[in-house]
Structure formats: C-alpha cells, structure tokens
Amino acid sequence: MEQLLRDLIAGQKEQTELLRQHLTRIKFSLRALLLLMTGLAIGMWFIAYEYRPSPIRAMTTVYTPFPQIAAPYAPSVSPNAQSSPPPVAPVPMPL
DSSP states (O other): OHHHHHHHHHHHHHHHHHHHHHHHHHHHHHHHHHHHHHHHHHHHHHHHHHTOOOOOOOEEEEEEEOOOOSSOOOOSSOTTSOOOOOOEEEEEEEO
16 A cells, blocks of 8 residues: 555656646747747837838819909900810819
C-alpha cells in the first residue's frame, strides 16, 4: 500500500513538472502571438494613415445668365438679322 502511494505521488510530481514545462511554452507562444498581432495592427494602421487618399473637394458649376439690365435690350444690328442669345457665364460654387 505504501509503495502504491509513493508511486502515485511520484507520478503526480512528474505530471506537475511536465505541465509546468508545457504551460511555460504555451504562455510564451500566447505572449508572442499577442505581440505579433499588436505589431501587425499598429503597422496596418500606420500604412492606412500615411497612404490615405487626399480629400477631393467637389466643385459644382452653376450656369446663370447675365443679370437683366433695367433698360430694354436694343440690338445694334437691323431687326431682320439673326442675333444670338446672350452668353451664359459659369459660376463655380464650392460644396
């Protein structure tokens, strides 16, 4: 009975030593994985931050005719000649 108890205690000590060895390896590998993932995340953030495209400012152009003059329009050519409509000027407006 005593021999069986000694064998059981010796087996438990061996198991404890093996568990400590492997647990240290597991802890080391998890720590390495954590550091690796943290480094990758910081690197990806830096790349995305540095190489982000510059913002493009959209511009719209609103076409409006020249303002009306208070006096009626009097063409300098004869009324029978074809005249072109008044020109339209572009007016850029930022958004």
